[in-house]
Amino acid sequence: MLTGFTKPTSGTAYIDGMDIRLDMGKIYTGIGVCPQFDLLWETLTGREHLMFYGRLKNLRCAALDRAVEQSLKSVRLFDGGAADKRVAEYSGGMKRRLSVAISLIGDPKVVYMDEPSSGLDPSSRRALWNAVMSAKQNRAIILTMHSMEEAEALCDRIGIMVNGSLQCIGNSKEMRSKYGGTYVLTVTTAAGKEEVVEQLVRSLCPAANRVYHISGTQKFEMPKQGLRISQVFQAMEHAKSWLNIAAWGLSDATLEDVFVKVAKESDISSV
Structure with missing residues (x-):
């Protein structure tokens, strides 16, 4: 139009x-x-x-x-x-x-x-x-x-549309702050160690939510509020040896994460 x-x-x-x-x-x-x-x-x-x-x-x-x-x-x-x-x-x-x-x-x-x-x-x-x-x-x-x-x-400004309706608008920093208030912890270990890793993550952050799990690799969403990044780094570095961790990483929520979250919330509210 x-x-x-x-x-x-x-x-x-x-x-x-x-x-x-x-x-x-x-x-x-x-x-x-x-x-x-x-x-x-x-x-x-x-x-x-x-x-x-x-x-x-x-x-x-x-x-x-x-x-x-x-x-x-x-x-x-x-x-x-x-x-x-x-x-x-x-x-x-x-x-x-x-x-x-x-x-x-x-x-x-x-x-x-x-x-x-x-x-x-x-x-x-x-x-x-x-x-x-x-x-x-x-x-x-x-x-x-x-x-x-x-x-x-x-x-400079981003708007997310779901089902033809504008759900939110703002710059990338604002949107990540509002909808992506989590860190994403990714841990790859040998098979059979997944449950121990999950227990370790929950000891660091009881509110952690596992969002991905396949072939020894797990991803956890960890709310930023009350979480100390230094504590996560210390725990993961210490666990490297006895848990046989092949790789791990901590990242901020991406715009892709924001888009998925906004889309899911919109679908749930429209049901």
């Missing part, structure tokens, strides 16, 4: 003071969209795509050439002749980066990106993140994604 593909059945939204029900013709020149699936012409080159979309944003002559060059450089499609290759010769990562460049050309004030790094290898994903990070300085970018790692890397 915000990008004009579907009309709202009720209510409205305003972009730069313009109503999406009445002013989409004007709004289009000030927004950029990167859909989840690439909408590209395989017979055109990357440069030709950006020339076309740049003209739609009212760019002309030297200003258009500068914007195209800048866009190609921002997503690493300028060097090596990539800009003048037909899109049919592009890899999946190159196509994705071109879609992001298209959404950013013309200096839009609002940009929508749906799963921008979907299907990319780690190197291409990092390059794309850098392009988005540098682009967000002077505009609002709205990202939809499933990757909490990506959300934490790119977003």
